[in-house]
Amino acid sequence: MFIVPFKSFPADNPAISLLLFFNNMKYLPFLTGSYSTAPGLIPLTKGEGKDKLIFQIDDTYEHYINNKSVGRKENIYKYFLKHELRDTTISTVNRFMVNQLVSEYPNLFELIQEGERIELLNQRTGEKLSWGRDWQTFGGDRYVDLFDALCSQVQEDLAVFQLEESNDYLSAIHLCSPNHWAPSDKIGKPFSAIHAPVPSMERTLVHYRRMLESIVHSSFPSTRFAWGIATDTRLNHHPEAPPGVDRIEWQGRHHDVNTTWYIRSERQNLVGFPQVNAFLFTIRTYFYSVDELSQHEKEMLSSAIKSMSPDTLKYKGLTESFGLLENKLKGPKLI
Numbered sequence: 001m002f003i004v005p006f007k008s009f010p011a012d013n014p015a016i017s018l019l020l021f022f023n024n025m026k027y028l029p030f031l032t033g034s035y036s037t038a039p040g041l042i043p044l045t046k047g048e049g050k051d052k053l054i055f056q057i058d059d060t061y062e063h064y065i066n067n068k069s070v071g072r073k074e075n076i077y078k079y080f081l082k083h084e085l086r087d088t089t090i091s092t093v094n095r096f097m098v099n100q101l102v103s104e105y106p107n108l109f110e111l112i113q114e115g116e117r118i119e120l121l122n123q124r125t126g127e128k129l130s131w132g133r134d135w136q137t138f139g140g141d142r143y144v145d146l147f148d149a150l151c152s153q154v155q156e157d158l159a160v161f162q163l164e165e166s167n168d169y170l171s172a173i174h175l176c177s178p179n180h181w182a183p184s185d186k187i188g189k190p191f192s193a194i195h196a197p198v199p200s201m202e203r204t205l206v207h208y209r210r211m212l213e214s215i216v217h218s219s220f221p222s223t224r225f226a227w228g229i230a231t232d233t234r235l236n237h238h239p240e241a242p243p244g245v246d247r248i249e250w251q252g253r254h255h256d257v258n259t260t261w262y263i264r265s266e267r268q269n270l271v272g273f274p275q276v277n278a279f280l281f282t283i284r285t286y287f288y289s290v291d292e293l294s295q296h297e298k299e300m301l302s303s304a305i306k307s308m309s310p311d312t313l314k315y316k317g318l319t320e321s322f323g324l325l326e327n328k329l330k331g332p333k334l335i
Contacts, residue, residue: 026265026286026288027225027227027265027267027286028227028263028265028288028293028297028300029225029226029227029265030227030263030300030301030304030305031297031300032300032304033300033303033304033307034303034304034307035304035305035307035308035312036200037198037199037200037201037204040224041215041222041223041224041270042222042223042224043220043221043222043223044220044221044222044223044269045220047223051223053104054100054104054221054269054271054282055100055101055104055105055154055155055156055282056155056156056267056284057105057108057124057154057155058155060155061124061155063235064155064177064235065125065152065153065155067176067177067235067236068151068152068176069152070236071176071236072152074242074243076144076148078182078183078184078238078240079174079175079176079178079183079238080144080148080151080173080174080175080183081172081173081183081184081187082171082172082187083169083170083171083172083187083188084162084169084171084188085160085162085171085172086162086171086276086278087134087136088276089160089162089171089273089276089278090135090136090145090146090147090160090172091134091135091136092135092273092275092276092278093147093160093273093278093280094131094135094136094146094147094150095135096271096273096280097150097154097280098111098118098120098150101120101150101153101154102120107123108122108123108124109121109122109123109153110123116132116133117130117131117132117133117139118130118131118132118133118135119131120150120153122153125153127153129146129149129150129153131146147172147174148174151174155284156269156282156283156284157173157174157175157176157177157178157282157283157284157285158172158173158174158280158281158282158283159172159173159174159175159280159281159283160172160173160278160279160280160281161191161212161278161279161281162277162278163212163213163216163277163278164277167190168190168191168209168212169188169189169190170186170187170188170189170191170194171188171278172187173186173187175283176235176236177235177236177237177283177285178236178237178238178239179228179237179264179266179285180237180239180317181239182238182239182240191205191208191212192205192208195208197315198315199309199311199312199315200309200311200312212279215270215272215279216272216273216274216277216278216279217272217274218270218272221269221270221271221272222269222270223267223268223269223270224268224270225265225266225267225268226265226266226268227263227264227265227266228263228264228316228317229261229262229263229264229290229305229316229317229318229321229325230252230253230261230262230263230264230287231252231253231254231255231259231260231261231262231321232252232262233262233287234252235285237250237251237252239251253317253321255320255321255324255325256324257324259321259324259328260289260290260291261289261290261291261325261328262287262288262289262290263287263288263289263290263293263301264285264286264287265285265286265287265288266283266284266285266286267283267284267286268281268282268283268284269281269282270282290325290328290329298329299329301329302326302329302330305318305322305325305326305329
C-alpha cells in the first residue's frame with residue numbers, strides 16, 4: 001500500500017544518510033534497525049544520479065514491461081481502474097509523464113509533434129504512441145487510454161490521488177506488481193480508508209488531510225521507501241490468482257528450512273500538481289536475496305523485524321515464518 005508520512009526528514013535525519021547509501025547501490029530501508037510506517041519524505045533534490053529520477057529504467061526493463069503485458073492479457077481491468085478521474089487531472093499527469101521520460105531518458109524516448117498529433121517513440125521497444133493535443137485523445141486499440149499506454153512504458157506502477165474541498169479519493173491506479181493487495185479494494189476510497197488496515201497508522205491518519213495538501217503543494221517531488229519479506233521474486237502478487245493457476249501456489253509466502261528469502265523493497269515517489277489539486281504516486285519494486293546481505297545488513301534486518309508488533313508481523317505475512325527467518329539471519333554456528 002502507498003503510505004506517506006506527514007513531515008519530511010530534517011537534513012540530519014538518518015534517512016538522508018540512508019538515501020546517500022542507496023546511491024548506485026541497494027535500497028535497504030531496514031538499515032535503520034527498526035520498522036516504521038512513517039519514515040518521512042525525502043526531497044528528490046537530496047538524491048544523486050539515478051536517485052534524482054522519477055522513473056528508473058535499467059537492464060531489467062523488459063521483465064517489468066512483460067509483467068504488465070501478461071496482466072493485460074489476463075484482464076487489464078483487474079490492474080487498471082479509474083474513479084471519477086477528471087480530464088484536467090489526467091491531462092496534467094500525462095503531460096508530466098511524457099516530459100519526464102523525454103528529459104530523463106533522451107536516448108530512449110523521442111517526442112514528435114506534428115499538426116494536431118503528438119507522438120512518443122520508445123527507442124528500446126520500437127513502439128510509437130500517438131495522441132491529440134488535449135493529452136487524452138488516444139489512437140490505437142492496444143491500450144485503454146493514454147495513461148494506460150504511458151504506464152506501460154515504465155517499470156513503475158502508478159496511482160493518481162484527487163483532492164476536493166471536503167474529501168479526497170484514489171481516482172486512478174495502474175498496478176501490475178501488487179504486493180498482496182488488490183486495486184479494486186482501494187479505488188475511489190479516501191486516503192484514510194485505504195490505509196486503515198495498516199497497523200500503527202493511527203497517528204498519521206489523524207492529520208492526513210494536511211499531509212495530502214502538503215504533498216500537492218510541494219515545490220519538488222519526494223521519495224520514500226517501503227519494504228517487506230518475500231519468498232519469491234514474482235512481481236505480481238494480486239490476491240486473486242489468474243484463471244487456471246493454483247491459488248495456494250499463487251499466494252506465495254510458503255516457507256520451510258530450505259526457503260530462499262528476499263527483501264522486497266519499494267521506491268515510492270510523490271509528485272504534486274497544485275493546479276489540479278492532485279498528486280501522482282509511483283511505486284518501483286526491487287528484490288534482494290537475504291543470502292547475499294552482509295553480516296551487518298542481516299543484523300539490521302533482524303533488529304527491524306524484531307521491532308515489528310504482532311499485528312505488523314501478521315500484516316506482513318511473517319507470523320508463522322518469524323522463527324525460521326530469525327534462524328536464517330543468525331547464520332551458521334561457529335565451533
